[in-house]
Amino acid sequence: MLRQLHSLSGLVATLFVVLLTISGAVLSLNPLIERSQANIAGTASISVAELAGKLATRYPGAEQIQRRPSGSIIVYFTDGDQTGADLINPVTGETIGAYSNSPIMVWIKNLHRSYLLGTPGRVVAGVAAFFMLLLTFSGAVMLVNRLGGWRHICRPIQGPFKQRLHTEAGRAAVLGLILSASTGLYMSTMTFELIPDYSSTEPDFPTHVSGGAPASIDTLSTLKSIPLTEFRELVYPYPDDPMGVYSITTDQGSGFVDQSTGELLSYQAYGNPQKLYEFIYMLHTGEGLWWLGLLLGLSALAVPLMAWTGIQIWWKRKQSATTINYNSAARLADTVILVGSESNSTWGFAKTLHDALHSLGFQVHTASMNQIGKPYPQAKRMFILTATYGDGDAPASANHFLARLSKITKTPDVPVAVLGFGDRQFPAFCQFAKEVEAALITKGWPQLLPLETIHRQSPQEFARWGSVVGSVLDKELTLLHTPVHPPCTTLTLVERVDYGAEVQAPTAVLRFEAAPSHRGWLSRCLKRARLPHFDAGDLVGILPPDSSVPRFYSLASASKSGMLEICVRHHPDGLCSGFLHGLSVGDTIEAFIKLNPSFRPASGKGPVILIGAGTGIGPLVGFIRNNKAHRPMHLYWGGRSPQSDFLYETELKRYLEDKRLTKLNPVFSRISQGAYVQNKIIEDDKILGQLIEEGAQFLICGGRNMASSVAVALDKVIAPLGIDVATLKAQGRYREDVY
């Protein structure tokens, strides 16, 4: 609901809000520009009379003196038939130069206030300010939910790049945008008198004027009593008008001064509404507070970025929206699938399950998890498929599930199986699914199957779960899920290096270039392949022949090298690994890139500890290869035999020599006194402890069993430091890419 409101208002108002904020950002420079031109030092002891006296000889035709919020003084005058305005040094009264409003700034101000459309444009600007406020508030609430509450508002944001960019920009700009939008809206409503305007109360014109000969301006007592620091504007009487008066405006109010006696003839102090209006005006424009102006301008600049990323996120979500066909009515369904999803991919899996069960003759009803509590009188089984968001929290379509579940009073009798979708990169892996299962058990819900988890939307793990479900249902259930993926690029194998056949671990390092048809004209001219953009640590999805289900491999190279490199172990029944191992130089594959931006060395100079086993070395080698700045990098890697499967041996030794790699710790299991990588970690406890104290970050890549053994070993090693792997994960210092 909140997301729909956010997306809809974003789509409706994008163009207007972006124009409003870009023009606002430019205008926000005004206070700083004016401030840089103003000379305000030493003006506290100067009175209005003194300044006006100094100007009297140079500007006999002075009509008005103005002090801008920045402190700069401008005199408006006539000289014969000419009118002019000069910027004045308030201390000396000397002319600094001619003053004029920049036509570009005037144009931008009109654009900002009314889209250059006069009164109708002002209405649109007011409505755009309202949308901006709506977007900022709904975005702020979504941000808080996403981060798992206000307490976690500063925690690092995870997720796909564009989503992170959108959220980071929003987090940085939220206060500035709330201030700009709410003050802009207030001023708009004042303009159109939607709220009463008490802001401009004028003093009464004096009923009695002395009518005497004008005295020298520097002798007028009222003007002598007003310091320049409180002064705003002095309007001169018409020359030769004996009944003329000076009109004076200060920070406290305005009044009329007799030109002969210098007496204050009438005066109106500002009321609270005027002060409030001026305060809001200052907050909106930053006038008189140049630093606030700049902060508001910077916040406003985040809006075009958020609009651009927001539209792309919306479009991607829209494309991934799933339609469930043959959705039985809840009251007729024998099988119920409830879905907890934030960005729709779990719906895709639910659809695959729905379709497969439907084709087996089941009456399937699929709905969001928030629908729990609806009666399902015919239901014989229930599946709950749910993602986890924030820090182990519920995704959008399941955010009321636990509360609604707790209100169900009838003893449940439908056996249920929970399937969690998550990412091991997050400390709370599939936490919400675990909480759902625990709540169901507490409620006495019978179990169809114990909780299973799916890492990174793996179609293979989903298919395995499907066959277990099939055996419980006593049916052949094939769950062939094809996730939506980007368009494929054809790649040609240009080099392969084979290892490990002697130790039953056939592993190949495969290097690909873009096939000729994917070379643009520039690439063709340069004779260089054009690959999609990727970095070491990202994933390549490869479609084996006769399969629409991609297999993912971690990338050992970055696209700027012109080469796509992966390290693949041949699994006996592996369809894709078999296919890849069967390739000869010149053969082609179909592949696409899936970015994995969180699996990278964090920026900075702190040490990086790379841990892996087998083919897990791929992205780790890529990180070392890119370590041109020679930050400390320590590699722990486990293989079987130094003679047979020491992957990248030659390269790693070269990196040691050129200092891209600080320490190489290879461990082999099939030699006398063989060991695993976790053993070496225990052995190196002192070194690792020292590196952690220096702020080291861990990047682990390889099989799940290796990763969990490494985590257990590290927990032991770092316990004396009063820290554990979970804490390192929460700090973003421990990242895994496991399979």
Ligand SMILES: Cc1cc2nc3c(=O)[nH]c(=O)nc-3n(C[C@H](O)[C@H](O)[C@H](O)COP(=O)(O)O)c2cc1C
């Ligand atoms: C911002 C964000 C936070 C996430 N938090 C977690 C988490 O705490 N635990 C977890 O296992 N997975 C987490 N994930 C991974 C998602 O649960 C996973 O990608 C899931 O497949 C997404 O399903 P959906 O597209 O249906 O929402 C998070 C993903 C994002 C983008």
